[in-house]
Amino acid sequence: MLGGDARRGVLEQLASAGLEFVAHPALREESGEEALDVLRDAASGALPIDVLCIEGAMLRGPNGTGRFHVMAGTGEPMIAWVRRLAKQAKYVLAIGSCTAFGGINASGENITEACGLQFDGSQRGGLLGSEFVSGSGLPVINVSGCPIHADWIVDTLMSIAGGAHNAEDLDELQRPRFYSEQLVHHGCPKNEFYEFKASAQKASDLGCLMENLGCKGTQAHADCNTRPWHGVGSCIRGGFSCIACTEPGFEDPGHPFMETPKVAGIPIGLPLDMPKAWFVALAALSKSATPKRVRESATRDTPAILSSAKKLKGPRQ
């Protein structure tokens, strides 16, 4: 309900694009039997559905039965309902990293046997299997993120409604490329600190979060810093690290989330498409060139003052 650009709210925005909610667990009036009638008709094909959006991990446990998540009022596992509904839809969207890849529900021992609709972590398969395609011929569209930016789903839905969503619009993890082919690093407000490797030491420090505090903005696919959250924010703008929540497996990073794993003092996870040796060389060089103002600000929560007085030059000719 957070659609950012809509002056009259996201519901009118979607309605004006020709999208109508046939069923919605948080918004529709129907409850109980009335709601189940709609879902039964959709599952049988009697009620055509263009887009099926599923939110939440697919819980296959215990022991493959799906009994950890039963659709209320039906006694049937949710995964059985999802399998039936997915067969009827023209497009199937996985909303959020849990639905796309298993996400936080699959963390650790994964006792609920959580997986995504068409992925289990970064492995193809998931609940529906790697061969699944919806009525449009497309596989599951993974609108991943934990949470997702509201506009990622709104824009995906509106592109579908406008007939402009095809196989080439998805990346190899089946995410819409409009947001996944960018890095969180793009538009990072801590850019100057990053350039000079002026790093934060603790929570609320202004410096770059990559060297010490676990930030994955240079590796994570998303446009969070060029498409602000609530018009003004993002994780990094909020002063905390990107944890790469759009990526499969983000939930088990293999290190504490807010610490950067290092080998010989050098962070393991370096920017995705930059040669390591160059990065290390440039980092050493830029560290030695760091302006005092930037170095001091990096470990404070309010910036050292940038003097507005320009160096005086001789009189104009």
Add this chain to the structure above:
Amino acid sequence: MTRLVVGPFNRVEGDLEVALDVADGRVRSAEVSSSLYRGFEAMLVGKEPLDALVIVPRICGICSVAQSAAAALALADAAGLETPRNGRLAKNLIQACENVADHLTHFYCFFMPDFAREAYAGQPWHAATAKRFQAVSGTALADFLPARNGFLRVMGYLAGKWPHTLALQPGGTTRAITPTEKVRLASVLREFRAFLEQTVFADTLENFSALGSPAALQVWAQQRDADLPRFVNTALALGLDRTGRATDRFLSFGAYAGDTAPFFASGLWAGATQALDAGRIVEDVSHAWLAGDAPLPPLDGETRPLADGKDGAYTWCKAPRYAGEVVETGALARQVLSSHALALAQVVEHGGSVLARVTARMLEVARLLPQMENWLREIEMGESFCAQWTTPQQGTGIGLVEAARGSLGHWLRIERGRIASYQIIAPTTWNFSPRDAAGQPGALEQALVGLPVADDEKNPVLVQHVVRSFDPCMVCTVH
């Protein structure tokens, strides 16, 4: 006796099923079932303590900040860490923003659409109410959703984003706002106040907060044309001021830290107020598909799902009890415990009711927004927002906060620098708990008893009102 199974519930966060035994046109007994198991507590064991700040908000998309706040508080408790004043003020603003937004989302999107139902088509107020509050297409949503988006800029500035922010840390918050941002936040609050005063209350927030009795509320509502007065008039016409009574024992952990006391007081109210003693809380699993015998205090608690079920069990939800008793938690409990005259008079007159619960939510909105303005004003530029965390090698921590829908507690134990145990009791775990070993039904199970159900009714509308009056969050319930 006939058995009626109602579910799934749209406009309820998460999975809920209610089984009603009906005789002579009335509900004789109810069983409330959460049909989802999630396992977050098990996921936390063995992790670095600060990782809890990443994991727990993801329990829920609507109580996300409350979960973060409880974890941050429990961690701070374990580490003996104090939060600087700015950090405390920023946390209050972030938590208040979530709670106020949630209260209004509940009102506009989840609760009011039931009055647009066909079942009410004969009522004189139905046509206007349906036009305004119909699910998805009602005109109110076009007013509310943009106002809500505008208000959530508070999160953008102070917490980076919502839900699932990492801005709330044990020692404060990660984001020191700039002087310009402070000015802009004040403007965001003014803009939202204007929406509330014009569209929700048709009155100043201060005037509404000053209402002191059910009679005054009735007169106030009759004189006004706005969304809340419309609800109050309708609720009184339908007798919802005497529908949905539960235990009349109200629990609050206290909300919004202050220099000396929280803004909304903590305690237990059962005719009179008693001081809160968290040591009296236990969880019973006798009717849940979970292993265990005697009720356990949360610091010794466990959550082990039974793959093959259990005789007599009907839910994944535990049954928390305070001093062995069933309690109700939520905005009404908070307003009763903060001794608000209207809320107190309502529960003394007819006990907890649909009208009292919804009114209490709006009272909180009216009382919190002016307080948010104060908290913002009190933030001092240049002062610290966050104290530095050091991971303790061992210790226990308790974090008790109030989510929009009631008391939320986190209990954790750290051993060798890692989380050794983590237990959560969510608001709806209290309100929608099953029976305990003594056979005492949970708060909603009690509130449903006695409701009229017509012979041909598959989906009794009063059941819908009573269930939603608690503003349940099922995904938190079964964390």
